Amino acid sequence: MSGQITEAIGKSLGRILIGFMIAIIVGLILGYFIWRFKLVEDTLGFVVTALQSIPSIVWFPLAIIWFGLNDFSILFIVTIGATWTMTVNATSGFRNVPQLYQRVAKTYGSTGFHFLRTVILPASVPQIISGLRIAWAFSWRALMAGELLGGGGGLGQLLEMGRSLGQMDLVISVMIIIAIIGTIVDNVVFSRLERNVQLKWGVK
């Protein structure tokens, strides 16, 4: 049994990292289009709000049909769990960039991609980080649910194994590990990041 938990942790964290990365990128891009184009806002923007209210595990049956009962399905629901929240937060982050910064940048002749890169993106960092935090919580839940049902290793799988072997000590310890990882990421990574950024950006 030795090394099993470490391996499972590694596997779970690997999955969530990949899924989370994809979700951030997709969320930022979708957020950009929703912010930039009124038509996209009226159409896709509305759909995203609707999709956001679907718990990501609900996508699992579809994912199994599309990709089969494998790693890819789990990755899919992890990603989709975080994408919509990320999109919504990115959109509102872009939308709430103070007019003053935009006017200043335009005065100095910033346009197009430069404007996006040097003003819109950095100015919306506080809200994007809040988005990351929520998105991470969502995908962490999705990951556990996915692994529990889907298998293929990871903490969720270990939990399921503990159940079938009647090893409650394993079940409880995995639960504790899940809680510890969740707390560490939230408190050490996101909470600190959020506080620093809010202080620096003068939001608080």
Next chain:
Amino acid sequence: MKPGPERVVVFQEAGLFPWLTVLENVTYGLKLKKMPKEEAKAKALDILKMVHLSRYVDSYPHQLSGGMKQRVAIARALVMEPDILLMDEPFSALDEQTRMVLHKELLEIWRKTKVTIFFVTHNIREAVQLSEKIIVFATRPGKIKETISVPSMKDGVMPDSVTLHTEQRVLSILQEEIEKVLKEEMGNDYSFKTNHIHRDDSGDMGSHI
């Protein structure tokens, strides 16, 4: 005429980018002009020295006071070497003491750089203290009502007899406008009584008796 790199605006709030250091804020426009990094940095440091912020080059805006932020904003505009510097009530959000210091510094900068400054303000004293020429605007429609030259060039801090006199003149020109706005807002029976005490040039009340 739109603002652009040759006609830079300093706004009421400094509008510094909080994610950039003071130096990076000042070089923002230069980098957009594709100026080489070293050259931009050297220029920015020069200007920051002029506004007495050399010690805060690597600070972030949230570490600065309101007056310092506004000085960075002025440096950021000056470094572009604009033909004309547009200032839209740049000091109105500052406290009186800070404003006085900045008046003095602005005049120093103006003497050093010889840049034309177009300064919008609601503060008559500020206008008189800083300008060579004052253009008084009427209320809607915003037409030029009168242009006044200010004869003496001052230190920007202490009012003297000439500036006090000019202040009175501007105020008397504006009185009509104030009346117009008040009548619009409060009805025709309201009248803005001219019961404030006019000071004599000597500054002593009743000296003419």
